[in-house]
Amino acid sequence: xxxxxxxxxxxxxxxxxxxxxxxxxxxxxxxxxxxxxxxxxxxxxxxxxxxxxxxxxxxxxxxxxxxxxxxxxxxxxxxxxxxxxxxxxxxxxxxxxxxxxxxxxxxxxxxxxxxxxxxxxxxxxxxxxxxxxxxxxxxxxxxxxxxxxxxxxxxxxxxxxxxxxxxxxxxxxxxxxxxxxxxxxxxxxxxxxxxxxxxxxxxxxxxxxxxxxxxxxxxxxxxxxxxxxxxxxxxxxxxxxxxxxxxxxxxxxxxxxxxxxxxxxxxxxxxxxx
Amino acid sequence: xxxxxxxxxxxxxxxxxxxxxxxxxxxxxxxxxxxxxxxxxxxxxxxxxxxxxxxxxxxxxxxxxxxxxxxxxxxxxxxxxxxxxxxxxxxxxxxxxxxxxxxxxxxxxxxxxxxxxxxxxxxxxxxxxxxxxxxxxxxxxxxxxxxxxxxxxxxxxxxxxxxxxxxxxxxxxxxxxxxxxxxxxxxxxxxxxxxxxxxxxxxxxxxxxxxxxxxxxxxxxxxxxxxxxxxxxxxxxxxxxxxxxxxxxxxxxxxxxxxxxxxxxxxxxxxxxxxxxxxxxxxxxxxxxxxxxxxxxxxxxxxxxx
Numbered sequence: 125x126x127x128x129x130x131x132x133x134x135x136x137x138x139x140x141x142x143x144x145x146x147x148x149x150x151x152x153x154x155x156x157x158x159x160x161x162x163x164x165x166x167x168x169x170x171x172x173x174x175x176x177x178x179x180x181x182x183x184x185x186x187x188x189x190x191x192x193x194x195x196x197x198x199x200x201x202x203x204x205x206x207x208x209x210x211x212x213x214x215x216x217x218x219x220x221x222x223x224x225x226x227x228x229x230x231x232x233x234x235x236x237x238x239x240x241x242x243x244x245x246x247x248x249x250x251x252x253x254x255x256x257x258x259x260x261x262x263x264x265x266x267x268x269x270x271x272x273x274x275x276x277x278x279x280x281x282x283x284x285x286x287x288x289x290x291x292x293x294x295x296x297x298x299x300x301x302x303x304x305x306x307x308x309x310x311x312x313x314x315x316x317x318x319x320x321x322x323x324x325x326x327x328x329x330x331x332x333x334x335x336x337x338x339x340x341x342x343x344x345x346x347x348x349x350x351x352x353x354x355x356x357x358x359x360x361x362x363x364x365x366x367x368x369x370x371x372x373x374x375x376x377x378x379x380x381x382x383x384x385x386x387x388x389x390x391x392x393x394x395x396x397x398x
Numbered sequence: 399x400x401x402x403x404x405x406x407x408x409x410x411x412x413x414x415x416x417x418x419x420x421x422x423x424x425x426x427x428x429x430x431x432x433x434x435x436x437x438x439x440x441x442x443x444x445x446x447x448x449x450x451x452x453x454x455x456x457x458x459x460x461x462x463x464x465x466x467x468x469x470x471x472x473x474x475x476x477x478x479x480x481x482x483x484x485x486x487x488x489x490x491x492x493x494x495x496x497x498x499x500x501x502x503x504x505x506x507x508x509x510x511x512x513x514x515x516x517x518x519x520x521x522x523x524x525x526x527x528x529x530x531x532x533x534x535x536x537x538x539x540x541x542x543x544x545x546x547x548x549x550x551x552x553x554x555x556x557x558x559x560x561x562x563x564x565x566x567x568x569x570x571x572x573x574x575x576x577x578x579x580x581x582x583x584x585x586x587x588x589x590x591x592x593x594x595x596x597x598x599x600x601x602x603x604x605x606x607x608x609x610x611x612x613x614x615x616x617x618x619x620x621x622x623x624x625x626x627x628x629x630x631x632x633x634x635x636x637x638x639x640x641x642x643x644x645x646x647x648x649x650x651x652x653x654x655x656x657x658x659x660x661x662x663x664x665x666x667x668x669x670x671x672x673x674x675x676x677x678x679x680x681x682x683x684x685x686x687x688x689x690x691x692x693x694x695x696x697x698x699x700x701x702x703x704x
Contacts, residue, residue: 133512143578144520147535150546154538165544211436214429222425233437239690241639242441243448243679244663245456245672250444269440272433291424301426330528332642333660337667351530352646362538369531376526384519387526391586 151373154366162363178367185354189342190368193350200260200335200346201328204267205321208275211268212320213313216279217305221291237273244337251338263339267328275320278390282316283309319390322383326376347372445683452680456672468677478678481650481657485685488573488658489637495577496633497626500584504625505614507585508592518589522582529579533646536575537562565655568648572656576643580636584629591625592618627697631690638686659685 146167154162156175183190219230247266248257256262286309294308332348339346345353351368358365380387452469455462472478507518524532539546540561548558561571595618603613641660644650650657650665657665659682666675 129510130512132506132509133514136506136511136517137513140517140520144524146546147539148523150539151531151535165538165541165546167546167549211433215433218425218427218429222422222427226427226430233442236445237437237441239635239686240445241660241679241682241686243444243451243676243683245667245676245679246444246448246451247440249447249451250439254439265436266440269436272437276433295424301424301429304424305429326526330526330530332528332530332646336664348528348530351528351534355530355534355646365534369528369534373527373531376528377523380523380526388586388590391583 151366151369154362155370157363159361159363162366163360165362174363175367178363179371182364182367182371185364186342189345189350190347190371192343193345193347196260196344197329197346197348200263200267201325203261203264204271204328205324207264207268208271208324209317209320212272212275213279213310213317214305215272216276217283217309217313219276220280220283221288234273234276237270238277242270248337258339258341258344260339260344263335266334266338267331270334271324271328275324278320279313279316282313286312315386318383319386322379322386323390326379326387329375448676448679448683451673452677454673456676457670461673464673468674469681471674472677472681477654477657478662478674480654481659481662481678482681482685484569484656485638485640485658485660485682488569488576488640489634489689491570491573492576492580492637492640493630493633495573496581496584497629499577499581500588500629501619501622501626503581503585504588504592505618508589518585521585524579525582525586527579529642530646532575532579533643536578537647540571562648563652565652568652568656572644572647575647576637576640579643580633584633587628587632588622588625591622595621623697623701627694627701630697631694634690634693635686638689639682 150167153167153170154165155178156173157170158172158174161170161172215230219227251257251262251266254262256265290308290312291304294304299308330348331346332352335346335349336352339349342353351372354365354368358368451461453463453465455464455467473482503521507514507521511517540548542548542558542560542563545558545561547561551558559567562568599617599621600613603617608616639660640658641664644656644658644661645664648656650661659678663675663678663682666672666678
């Protein structure tokens with residue numbers, strides 16, 4: 125039994141090194157190489173380690189486009205995730221507390237939001253009508269609209285565990301609905317909100333398709349779009365391309381290091397209850 | 399019994415009715431309003447109107463109603479209709495692999511092996527990395543002559559295929575990368591499912607004389623239905639809607655050999671054929687709902703039987 129534990133573990137670790145670790149090490153090594161060496165695509169230690177020079181060069185490409193893109197991505201992520209959380213919490217809370225004819229309607233809409241792929245050109249048409257096409261606020265609203273269903277689903281399930289007596293106590297103490305929600309209930313949602321924030325931030329930050337459709341153009345590109353554009357521009361500068369990949373992998377990595385448990389909780393919430 | 403409990407139940411119900419009317423003001427429906435406005439304007443209206451727009455010839459300059467012509471084009475033009483079969487193949491392949499590998503890894507990573515924590519992290523991490531980054535990395539690794547994968551295969555005497563440039567293989571190669579990136583999520587869901595199974599069930603089966611394989615097949619696998627159905631539904635939705643990975647790795651090529659519905663929608667949009675693009679969206683809508691809804695109903699019925 126004890127040897128099996130080591131043998132199985134050993135084999136699994138070896139396999140994981142080949143399958144999962146090598147691609148990431150490859151990114152790191154290529155990002156550390158000079159141009160000629162990187163273009164050979166080999167899995168070797170850089171003869172001359174120049175990661176920092178590459179970072180500086182990526183940073184300076186096209187007048188600091190990387191920094192602009194990073195700022196855009198951060199604004200996009202922070203704004204749309206905050207929007208999702210506040211609006212989603214209000215909806216999840218009222219839907220759980222107050223049942224009525226709208227409950228089945230809401231269930232259908234949540235399901236629709238989860239599975240239906242957005243219709244691209246009609247969405248652009250609507251956004252143009254509102255004057256928010258190709259604007260960052262427009263993309264923020266798009267991300268909120270597409271992310272709401274999942275957020276409401278998680279929060280509504282969590283609200284069910286908060287005793288109603290608490291609401292009643294607050295009401296007897298004279299709190300209005302706004303105070304009841306924002307000062308009593310919202311703080312209690314903390315743990316599910318952290319989960320939503322982490323999962324949705326990773327999702328929005330890594331989103332490629334929505335910025336591609338709804339925020340085209342170079343002046344307000346997000347990091348995923350710049351990376352995609354670099355793919356053709358840096359075709360013969362693989363070191364810079366992989367430095368770029370390395371740089372935009374850092375934010376999700378940090379998220380994972382700090383909120384590992386939360387991510388797991390959020391993503392597996394459907395697994396046990398179904 | 400009933401005669402005693404019934405009056406109490408009614409008074410309680412009456413009480414609750416009174417308090418709930420009293421408290422309805424505490425849960426105002428206008429809380430739903432901002433979310434409904436955004437969701438309706440940016441999701442429901444475009445989705446509904448897509449059915450109309452798919453019946454038009456629509457360009458930057460004008461719009462003209464042409465009936466089902468776009469759909470006829472869509473299904474008769476091989477470069478477009480190919481995307482439908484590709485989408486289905488891709489979705490089935492990735493979901494199937496994620497179920498099998500995810501369950502296997504889930505069992506492995508809940509057993510008593512060394513390096514468990516490390517393994518869980520390393521399998522899961524690709525889930526969080528940008529799809530574009532993964533796509534670019536693997537299109538380099540899958541380079542037919544210089545790529546790391548084929549060079550490694552050459553070391554053991556296998557001449558590796560032209561992963562992304564062979565028309566018969568390109569779609570499969572992208573699907574493999576999708577599995578690589580997504581299997582961590584499936585594993586995680588299975589781990590949560592396995593941990594929630596009471597250990598007594600497996601032990602009881604063992605006592606009744608079931609071997610390890612039998613106990614796994616007749617006890618663990620059925621009890622993992624909720625996890626399996628979550629994995630299937632999630633990967634079907636993701637697989638049918640897939641775009642990012644295809645677009646960064648092959649652009650639907652070579653030729654149209656790895657085009658999926660979502661990439662056709664984008665290509666037609668770029669070319670200015672908004673009507674056909676929207677028709678593609680409608681086809682995608684129909685495919686997703688026609689597959690995901692019955693499958694999820696079937697899976698949850700199966701769950702209820704247990």
